[in-house]
Amino acid sequence: MRLPGRLSAAIEVLNDVEARKRPVSEALKAWGLGNRFAGAGDRAAIGNLVYDALRRRASHAFIMGDDSARALVLAVAVLDWHNTPETLNAAFADDAHAPAQLSDAEIARLQTDPTTAPDHIRADMPEWLVPSLQRAFGPNWVAEGQAMAGRPSLDMRVNALKSNRDRVLKNLKRFDAVQTQFSPNGVTIPPGERDSRTPNVTTDEGYLKGWFEVQDQGSQIVAALAGARPGNQVLDLCAGAGGKTLALAADMTNKGQIFAYDSDRNRLAPIYDRLKRNGARNVQVRAPLDGALDDLVGKMDRVVVDAPCTGTGTWRRRPDTKWKLTPELLATRQAEQSAILDDAARFVKPGGTLIYITCSILPEENDDQTTAFLARQPQFVVADIAPLWQSSLAAPMSPELPSVAGGIILTPRRTATDGFYFAALTRAE
Numbered sequence: 001m002r003l004p005g006r007l008s009a010a011i012e013v014l015n016d017v018e019a020r021k022r023p024v025s026e027a028l029k030a031w032g033l034g035n036r037f038a039g040a041g042d043r044a045a046i047g048n049l050v051y052d053a054l055r056r057r058a059s060h061a062f063i064m065g066d067d068s069a070r071a072l073v074l075a076v077a078v079l080d081w082h083n084t085p086e087t088l089n090a091a092f093a094d095d096a097h098a099p100a101q102l103s104d105a106e107i108a109r110l111q112t113d114p115t116t117a118p119d120h121i122r123a124d125m126p127e128w129l130v131p132s133l134q135r136a137f138g139p140n141w142v143a144e145g146q147a148m149a150g151r152p153s154l155d156m157r158v159n160a161l162k163s164n165r166d167r168v169l170k171n172l173k174r175f176d177a178v179q180t181q182f183s184p185n186g187v188t189i190p191p192g193e194r195d196s197r198t199p200n201v202t203t204d205e206g207y208l209k210g211w212f213e214v215q216d217q218g219s220q221i222v223a224a225l226a227g228a229r230p231g232n233q234v235l236d237l238c239a240g241a242g243g244k245t246l247a248l249a250a251d252m253t254n255k256g257q258i259f260a261y262d263s264d265r266n267r268l269a270p271i272y273d274r275l276k277r278n279g280a281r282n283v284q285v286r287a288p289l290d291g292a293l294d295d296l297v298g299k300m301d302r303v304v305v306d307a308p309c310t311g312t313g314t315w316r317r318r319p320d321t322k323w324k325l326t327p328e329l330l331a332t333r334q335a336e337q338s339a340i341l342d343d344a345a346r347f348v349k350p351g352g353t354l355i356y357i358t359c360s361i362l363p364e365e366n367d368d369q370t371t372a373f374l375a376r377q378p379q380f381v382v383a384d385i386a387p388l389w390q391s392s393l394a395a396p397m398s399p400e401l402p403s404v405a406g407g408i409i410l411t412p413r414r415t416a417t418d419g420f421y422f423a424a425l426t427r428a429e
């Protein structure tokens, strides 16, 4: 397929997402199944167009004066992929699968000065979140939003139980993988431009042998900050598929014990295979049964709460969810978070630490939760993150990261990672 056909396909996929209210990944998959002539390169390019269109939906719709799928895709083709309207129209004239020619009105709209847009549109953020973003980032909130509308890198955590970073870098040299800035075990492949394909590293023999896991550097940083050390007793209370569990097991060099729990069996299911592939032998998976964790009360050195959240920190990867978030969903997640924090507190032994993590940038899910928890549970105090950072990570902590309540916030703009919140809460002796 040439670019005109790929643009038409991207328009079709976006219309399908809108009409059927289906997740974009599903719509892309369905398009691929219905158009088997399209090769891997075509599917990657169409995916890039669709995701780019959703990442900058508000600012591109402002420029075009139109938020239709066609307007968004044309804006990506010209403004992000640097085609000119003239070359597009010439290519469209030659291609039976092309969208209709760009009209004079569309070409004129593409000249719109984006700096004339209201702030939330320049930031490509839902307007109702502006007060939250201002609270989290002060005057930098527009720049933070703009960075959140970019493409993410592909990050991997080297599994020190089975390999080392030099070996993995050598193995992934063909993808131009380089070391991550902060995570001492991280490897990253920078995001490509336009129709570049993200490599499927999960077919690499190194991955299959358990040498590395795909994990955003932000997730690696917060797992490292959790400070799990060999010999510790650790409860990973929201273990899900085990991304953090595996990192904790490696930091503990398989010594001590991790208890991995999740209230959702389906989410927990992949952890068994992943533990095997990673050679993580100090993890006991606890299935969600009544009383499953009763024997752990008051005994844990670390309790990690990687809480269910709105996922606002991952909007570069799942930009469709940016426009679907509602105040009701946020309120639901907040209620879950405070209940889980209170549940988690009972497992922490005196002198132990409760680690609170979200992949959200919203203060309602972050500092507000920390502050409210400390008020409800006065036997906990917030721990200083600076020494944790210094002893666990490869580059200094930027003074921008600390939040008002004593946590830190990572973002694409600050750390070239997904958005994450981390707070360490220590129980008095």
Ligand SMILES: C[S@@+](CC[C@H](N)C(=O)[O-])C[C@H]1O[C@@H](n2cnc3c(N)ncnc32)[C@H](O)[C@@H]1O
Residues within 6 Å of the ligand: 237, 238, 239, 240, 241, 242, 243, 244, 245, 261, 262, 263, 264, 267, 306, 307, 308, 309, 336, 340
């Ligand atoms: C952010 S995800 C965890 C991701 C995982 N730690 C990782 O690194 O791959 C949050 C998880 O919390 C789980 N969860 C939600 N409510 C819970 C509860 N009350 N107790 C334990 N887990 C819960 C969800 O099922 C979900 O898997």
